Amino acid sequence: MELGGERAPAHSPSGHSVQGITTEMTDPNSSNPAQPLPRAEPVVVEYINAEPVVAERLAKPATPERFARPATEPLLSELQSPEPEPDTPLGGQDNSEPLRLQSLDPAFVTVERIGGWIFSGVLLGAGLIPLAVVAFNYGFFNWVTACSVSAYLVLGAGLSWLTHVLPKKQHQHAGWCLTNSGLEIRHGIWWRNQISVPLARVQHTDVNQGPLLRRFGLAKLTVHTAGTENSAVALNGLSFEVAQRLRDALIENRGEIDGV
């Protein structure tokens, strides 16, 4: 505890007490108006992203999307669960409100597409060589050539779908949310994953930017825990500013117990 006591003020330069948040976390309903939250930006979830994820998707039930599926479909979202999520966004928001997920930055779709097109461009270009060899060997109006060309076209169409449509779909199926109980991340279209990192278990965080991400002002946030399987939980495609604020929020609110 001695070390924790020394460490905590280093991350809270304004000198606000760590126990303020801790009691806050244990009892989110006791938001005392006389004692405002000691953070400059109390509601991390609300301000960060302009795109109203849940609300917008619920408004468009025609598109069968993950966070707004009809109640008959199986879930990976508690929006359908009978009881409302007992969790509240960080900052002690209204308890009855369901968990609101933030989507990743829309620019990330573009980044993914650019990266994908570079890769599949090289692949499709390389595929032209055997195609040319076949065409020269058998002639242009031969059934072997025709088969090869159509196979190439089918593969090319598949690859184009993967590089162009998939990022958009992935973006629609990915979301994150910072609540009193921690950071929750969801992703995956077919294989769906929902990962939650309790705030108290955050060991350290990284914010990374590759050249493409930097060009678009995006970043990848990695949250490290002492765990084994999910010792690094990555959230790629946040805007750089959001990533930094999220990182600050995670570090500031991480608990005193290291959980090991």
Place this chain on the structure above:
Amino acid sequence: MESDSAVTFPEVPWQRVRPISLLFVIVAKLRQWIIPLVVGLYSAQQGNFVLVGIGIVVFAIVFALALIRYFTLQFRLADGELQVREGVLFRSNRTVPVNRIQNIDLVQNVLHRLFRVAEVRIETASGKEPEAILQVLSLVDVERLRASVFEQTQVSSILPLVAPSAVANVVDGGSESVLSQSPAAMPLQLERTELVLLSLSLKHLALAGLTSNRGLLLVPIALGVLYESRNLPGVANFASPVRNRFRIRSDDIYEMIPTGIPSFYFVLTLLVGLIVAFTLLKLFSIAWFVIRFYGYELKLIGNDLRIGCGLFTKVSATVPRSRIQFISIHRSWLGRKLGLASIRIETAGGGGNENENASQSVARRWFVPVLWESQVAGLVEQLRPDIQWTESQFDWRPLSPLAATRIRRFAIVATVLLTLVAGFVWRPWGAAIGLVLLPTLLWAAWRTAKAMRYARSDSLVLFRSGLITRKVSCAFTDKIQTLRLSQSPFDRRWKMATLAVDTAAAGPAEHRIEVRYMDADEAQREFAELKRVST
């Protein structure tokens, strides 16, 4: 806080490791270099001295490094930290906060015991390597080190109560070991109460050996020795008849298959051979348990658990109770019949590395190698005093009602595919494999679905599974690192999901809380609930 520490802990002199440690470093290096050494000597015999020359140079360098390390390695306990410094050109100065020490392990092989010294490994939750290896300390020094680490952990946790600024932090942190007691009770803690929780006699170890197949470990070693013996000139004649028998050509296989009715002699030989092999296996297993765990004793000293055991290489490991991440109880098939179980634990020290050393292996993987069923509950409650371990009383929830059907369907599909492949490869009799496979897999599916259960109590998440060896594991809600809920397309079809709980340094327990085939709605509710309690 720094000023407080300075007052409480005056300047502490630096300590060195024993001079005898030089010998151990050299012996350890010689063991590593044994094969090049043999090769070098062999070539020297042939008149080639180049390799011997290289060997001497390398050895001189190793020796010099060991000398430097010995003369520069110093350590001390000061300001609530273990400080280790070493090196001449490249100096390293390492400080390990005492309250971050996960465990202190002690290894004594026969040579160590001869000189009454031990190798000490100090582990924290970081990385894969021990934070500090002190090779070697005398037993008196070890005891002193352990005692002072223990004392400082106690003192440093009490200290904040004296310093007003720090009180809040401690209260918020809610460190379980200290806060559960009232401040008045704390000074009593400084007296190290020693309590033997469990000691194992030879009878226990023999029973453990009987129920396990550890002896299988020795089979590849024996085969390897047999195979390698070809290269050693003296042994060749002795082993060749045995070896020739093992060298099987395809013709031999056809010769071995009896045509017509097998003779009485053939069946008798087969039976006797099987019995001998089985007996040898069990004897090897018993030997393994006795060598590893002779004189096993599990003690509770203050708030630390200490294990000591070993026939030749003695291992002693100290694990603070509050550092236990995961408890897993294994019951093998034969063990269940005899009323035996074993307990494994996981601590964050030396995080889940593949090549764990003897002390880690004993302290985690084989925490309690064997104990009677009736002792399990009492012991687990000693490991974590705040839990009530009544296995039958937990709220065990079955998996999705469709789980059994799904596993069964998988078994059927797998059987059909395998039968088709086998029938095609070994036409037409290969298809007969399906007749064996189908009942086996259906039985396995039934057992698997029946054994898998999930439960949650106030401070525990429990998971039970196992086809032949039944495993019951629990993680503590305050030690959950991440939660994962995942759903594959198949899961979605069956309205199921997988709930997984990740803890630090998972691995030694050989069991993880990963609940497959859970009902999707319930999995989602449990996910939310666990998320709420794990903060």
